[in-house]
Amino acid sequence: MAIMTYRDAINLALREEMRRDPSVVIWGEDVALYEGSFKVTRGLLTEFGEERVKDTPISENTIIGVAIGAAMGGLRPIAELMTVNFALLAMDQIINHMTKIRYMFGGQVNLPMVIRAPGGGGSQLAAQHSQSLETYFMHAPGMHLVVPATPADAKGLLKSAIRDNNPVMFLEHELLYNSKGEVPDAPDFLLPFGSAEVKKEGKDITIVAYSRMTILALAAAEELEKEGIFCEVVDLRTLAPLDTAAFVGSVKKTGRAVVVEECWRTCGLGAEITSRIYEGCFESLLAPVRRVSGLDVPMPYSRKLEKLCIPQVEDIVIAVKEVTAQKY
Amino acid sequence: MEAKLRAVMPDRDLLQLYEQMVLCREFEDSCAEQYTKGHITGFLHLYSGQEAVAVGATHALHRDDYILSAYREHAQAIVRGAEPRRVMAELFGKGTGICKGKGGSMHLFDPALSFMGGYAIVGGQFPIACGLAFAAKFRNENRIAACFFGDGAVNQGNFHEGLNWARVWELPVLFVCENNFYGIGTEVHRSSALASIHKRTCGYDIPSEKVDGMDVIAVYQAVKHAAEWVRENSRPYLIEAITYRFRGHSMADPGKYRAVAEVELWKARDPILTFTKRLIEEEVADEDQLECLKAKARVIVKEAVEFAEQSPWPDDSEVTADIFVGEQEVCPWQ
Numbered sequence: 001m002a003i004m005t006y007r008d009a010i011n012l013a014l015r016e017e018m019r020r021d022p023s024v025v026i027w028g029e030d031v032a033l034y035e036g037s038f039k040v041t042r043g044l045l046t047e048f049g050e051e052r053v054k055d056t057p058i059s060e061n062t063i064i065g066v067a068i069g070a071a072m073g074g075l076r077p078i079a080e081l082m083t084v085n086f087a088l089l090a091m092d093q094i095i096n097h098m099t100k101i102r103y104m105f106g107g108q109v110n111l112p113m114v115i116r117a118p119g120g121g122g123s124q125l126a127a128q129h130s131q132s133l134e135t136y137f138m139h140a141p142g143m144h145l146v147v148p149a150t151p152a153d154a155k156g157l158l159k160s161a162i163r164d165n166n167p168v169m170f171l172e173h174e175l176l177y178n179s180k181g182e183v184p185d186a187p188d189f190l191l192p193f194g195s196a197e198v199k200k201e202g203k204d205i206t207i208v209a210y211s212r213m214t215i216l217a218l219a220a221a222e223e224l225e226k227e228g229i230f231c232e233v234v235d236l237r238t239l240a241p242l243d244t245a246a247f248v249g250s251v252k253k254t255g256r257a258v259v260v261e262e263c264w265r266t267c268g269l270g271a272e273i274t275s276r277i278y279e280g281c282f283e284s285l286l287a288p289v290r291r292v293s294g295l296d297v298p299m300p301y302s303r304k305l306e307k308l309c310i311p312q313v314e315d316i317v318i319a320v321k322e323v324t325a326q327k328y
Numbered sequence: 329m330e331a332k333l334r335a336v337m338p339d340r341d342l343l344q345l346y347e348q349m350v351l352c353r354e355f356e357d358s359c360a361e362q363y364t365k366g367h368i369t370g371f372l373h374l375y376s377g378q379e380a381v382a383v384g385a386t387h388a389l390h391r392d393d394y395i396l397s398a399y400r401e402h403a404q405a406i407v408r409g410a411e412p413r414r415v416m417a418e419l420f421g422k423g424t425g426i427c428k429g430k431g432g433s434m435h436l437f438d439p440a441l442s443f444m445g446g447y448a449i450v451g452g453q454f455p456i457a458c459g460l461a462f463a464a465k466f467r468n469e470n471r472i473a474a475c476f477f478g479d480g481a482v483n484q485g486n487f488h489e490g491l492n493w494a495r496v497w498e499l500p501v502l503f504v505c506e507n508n509f510y511g512i513g514t515e516v517h518r519s520s521a522l523a524s525i526h527k528r529t530c531g532y533d534i535p536s537e538k539v540d541g542m543d544v545i546a547v548y549q550a551v552k553h554a555a556e557w558v559r560e561n562s563r564p565y566l567i568e569a570i571t572y573r574f575r576g577h578s579m580a581d582p583g584k585y586r587a588v589a590e591v592e593l594w595k596a597r598d599p600i601l602t603f604t605k606r607l608i609e610e611e612v613a614d615e616d617q618l619e620c621l622k623a624k625a626r627v628i629v630k631e632a633v634e635f636a637e638q639s640p641w642p643d644d645s646e647v648t649a650d651i652f653v654g655e656q657e658v659c660p661w662q
Contacts, residue, residue, distance in 0.1 A: 025466070051466065057496060059489035062455040066493065069459020072444060073394075074467060077459075092486075096449045097456065105437035105445060106427030107650030142651055165653045 001184060007177040009151035010040050010116075013158040014078070016187055018048050021076060024162060027054035028063060028080030028116075037082050038118055038177055060086045064093035064115060068101065071113040076162060084119030084171060085131050098167045099142025112165045114158075120173040120212055120262055121299050121310050130299035130306075132262040134171060134210075135269045138239045143167040144193050145240040149214035151181040153237055156191030163190070173212040194241030198250065202230035205256040205324055208247045208273055210236040213260040213311060220316035229324055239269060247273065248280035255286035258319045260311055265293035287326035290319045333610050336545055342612050343621065345387060345544050349379040349600050351625040352403040355412055356575075358629045359402070359419060359433075363579045367637070368419045371448075372433050373400040377574035380599035381506050382407050384547030385474065385569075389555055394442050394460045394473040396453040399434035400573075401446035404476060408443045410436065412628055413635035423642035424635070430642075430650065442471070450511075451481040454490030461499040465562060472500040472558045474551075480511025482525055491532040494564035502558050503534075503566040504551070506541065512577040513585040526568035534564050541569030542599045545606075572597075 004012070018024045030037055032045040032055040045053040056063050060081060067079040081087050087094060094115070101111060121130035137145050146161055146168060148154040154172070161168040199214060200221050209217040214235040221231035232254055234247045251257045257277055261270035270291040277289050295309040333342050356374040363372050375382065382403040386395065397404045402419075406412055410426055418425030419433050426436055434448040444460060447453040457475035464471045481487055482505065494501045505525050509516050517523040526536040535557075539550040547569055554565045572594040576583035583591070607613045 054497075057489070057492055059485075059493060061486060062458065062489040062493050065452070065455020065486070065490075066459040066462060069444075069456040069461070069473075070463045070466075071459070072439075072456070073460045073463025075463045092449060092452065093455060097447070097452055101445070102653065103650050104427065104431045104435045106425070106430050107653070108427070108437055108439055110653045 001182045003180055004151055004183050005177065006151045006154050006172070006179050006181075007038065007040055009155040009183050010158055010172065011042060012183070013155045013162070014041065014044060015047065017159055017162040018044070018052065020187070023074065024076045024078065025052045025054070025070065026078040026080065027056050027066070029056055029058055029082045031055060031080050036080070038174065040172070040177070041080070060089040061093050064090040064098065067113045067115070068093060068098055068111060071111040072109055076112045078114045078116060078162065081115060081117040083129060084117040084133050085129055087115070087117055087133060094137070095140050099140050103142065110165045111167045114161045114168045114170055116170045116172060118172045118174045118177075120175060121294070121306065122175050124301055124303055124306055126301040127298040132294055134239055135263050135267065137169045138269050138272070143169050143240065144238060146170045146193070146238050147211040148172070148237060149176070149199075149211050149235050151179065152183045153191060153197075155183050156189050157193070157237065160190045160193060164193070171211065176212055176215070179215070191237070193238045194243050195238070196234050196236045196243035196246035198232060198246070199235045200231065200233040202232035202254065204230045204254055205258065205320055206232045206234055206247060206250040206254045207258050207260060207316065207320065208234050208236065209260040210239060211262065213262055216311060216313050217260055217316055219313045220320065223313070223317055224320055229320060231320060244276050244280060248277060251277050252281045252284045255284055256323050257289045258292060258316065258323055259289065260292045260316055262294050262311060264296050265291060266296050268293055285328065287323050287328060290323045292316050292319050333545065333606060333612055336549065339612050341387070342607065345383050345548070346603060346607060346618065347621045347625065348383045348407050349544065349603065350622050351412070351628060352379045352382065352406060353600060354622075354625045354629045355402060355406060355632070358633060360575070360579065362419070362633060368433070369421070370432055371399070372419070372579045373577065374575045374579070375400050375403040375573070377594065377598070378506055378508060378541065378571045379403060380544035380547050380603070381504070381541045381569045381571055384544040385504055385551040388548050388551035389474055390471060392442050392471050393555070394444050394457070394464070394471060395476070396444045396457045396460070396473065397446050397476040398450070398453065398478055398481065399446055399448040400478070401436055401476075402433070405436040405438065405443050405446070409441045410438055410443065413632040416632040416636040417639045420636040420639070421641070422636055422639035423646065424639040428642055428646060428650070430646070451477065451484030451486035453477065454486040455493070457501050458490055458494050458497070458499050461494070461501045462497060465500060470559065472502055472555060474502045474504060474555070476504045476506060478511065479505060479507040479509065479516045479525060480514075480519070482528065483519055491529060491534055491564065491566070495532050495534055498562050499564060500558045500562045501564045502551070502555055503564060505566065505568045506571055507568055508571050508573045510577070510586070512581065515585075526566055529566045534566055536566035536568065538568045538570060541571030542597045542602065544599055544603055
């Protein structure tokens with residue numbers, strides 16, 4: 001075990017997998033010489049050379065499409081989108097092509113590729129650089145969707161993603177890059193997809209969260225514990241596949257649930273999870289499920305306003321208190 | 329002056345070109361018939377009139393060069409070696425189809441033939457062709473990617489991104505524009521500031537040329553030269569083949585935006601008719617021989633239809649299969 005940042009854990013996963021398999025290649029805007037706009041790819045060009053670590057033109061749709069072709073041609077490409085916001089420029093290749101190619105061609109081809117994209121709000125980057133688009137990708141069948149909350153999860157899940165023979169969308173949270181945690185050293189430390197983790201056990205209420213929202217949920221749970229409310233925090237880790245059994249099982253035990261999502265509330269993934277809780281354990285519920293969501297507005301720049309748009313620890317605390325006080 | 333046919337390739341190959349063009353025409357005519365009978369449904373875009381491009385170009389490529397195309401791709405798949413009966417079964421939506429009936433007319437694919445797909449989002453194949461070319465280069469494979477597209481695709485961002493990318497990364501991609509003058513009903517000069525498409529590559533430092541896409545030998549010679557240039561230099565090249573589709577954009581299109589006289593003018597330049605004439609004039613074959621080859625093509629197509637009709641529908645379990653590959657399952661060709 002070593003203590004390292006989320007950024008370094010991702011960097012290490014990339015290095016380990018590139019050392020292990022010479023068909024792993026990585027490209028994106030400024031990933032090579034500049035070492036990534038978030039410095040996640042630091043040192044890769046030096047270690048692996050310009051054939052495997054490549055800068056690209058600012059052509060997001062083609063960044064993804066070239067990865068699709070390269071995956072078809074026998075490589076294991078990792079395509080970095082500088083931020084997830086730019087994925088909207090690549091939605092044609094992501095949705096119309098990547099997620100459909102295996103199926104519409106009758107299973108004759110695999111696309112072993114990973115798209116890495118930092119995202120999320122909270123850095124005062126305003127409307128076009130602060131989006132949480134996870135629901136967009138979760139909606140389309142045909143790709144795995146990974147949303148790690150901790151350095152260890154980031155490493156184990158990214159290594160699994162690179163070795164997987166299916167397309168994987170790997171969403172990194174920009175505000176987690178400097179967060180630290182223990183990370184296993186084993187070269188084959190792989191975490192499975194579709195396996196949520198109970199990050200904290202509790203008996204009174206289940207908080208379902210993912211990515212940075214898990215960190216906030218854990219902080220809220222700690223605060224609530226002082227007041228005698230014991231929260232169980234279920235970290236989804238992957239949104240596709242979605243570990244429904246994990247959160248439904250937890251809610252069956254606690255009887256109450258708060259779902260935390262950074263994305264917009266309307267048609268957000270929280271609605272899907274809430275719906276699955278109702279479908280899966282309605283009879284166990286002691287109170288209606290509550291969502292804590294991103295506000296349905298384009299992100300404002302001002303620090304004071306931005307804070308109103310992103311779930312905060314106190315929002316989760318309030319929601320949990322209200323739900324635990326409620327009864328059907 | 330045109331070169332004599334025999335100076336270009338041996339008789340056997342000349343007759344193969346004829347046979348393939350005729351097979352494609354017969355196949356497409358049969359598709360139209362099966363569509364009107366309701367056996368083929370959905371979108372159906374026929375290649376009639378453009379045969380010289382697919383046949384001439386494919387003949388000039390290496391067997392393992394990648395081919396990608398758009399949604400008017402039956403001929404490209406068949407000429408590359410896809411079994412007509414399995415293509416027809418695909419169009420019928422049957423489980424014996426080339427893609428198990430999941431792709432249909434617009435999404436033919438066979439990696440064993442290096443036929444890497446029909447794509448139905450206009451221009452979607454540009455970056456994928458670049459990726460395949462990159463993989464080939466990275467793995468030191470002596471193969472190039474031939475990317476076919478229509479004149480309608482050249483105003484998509486993907487075209488410009490793909491050309492630029494292929495040049496910057498020095499990728500062995502041969503871009504082949506089949507300019508049939510119409511993107512559905514919009515004539516090329518109404519959609520492109522520079523209607524002479526091959527001239528557009530100067531912005532990307534990519535050599536290009538225009539070729540008569542109604543002349544199978546001209547296409548073959550141009551593609552042969554270009555493909556070898558691409559292979560040797562590991563750089564992209566673009567060919568604009570001037571051609572014409574004899575039918576509407578799809579079966580749903582009566583083609584009223586084109587004057588009858590215009591269509592007739594092009595039909596007089598039918599690539600099969602002109603090639604037939606040359607084969608006879610230059611005594612490569614006589615009428616009987618060619619008629620015999622045509623009859624053979626008709627039998628293949630008839631049998632393809634029978635095979636498609638008699639094939640079973642896909643099993644219901646297929647509806648959720650093939651989205652993901654299992655952890656252990658790896659495509660043998662990869």
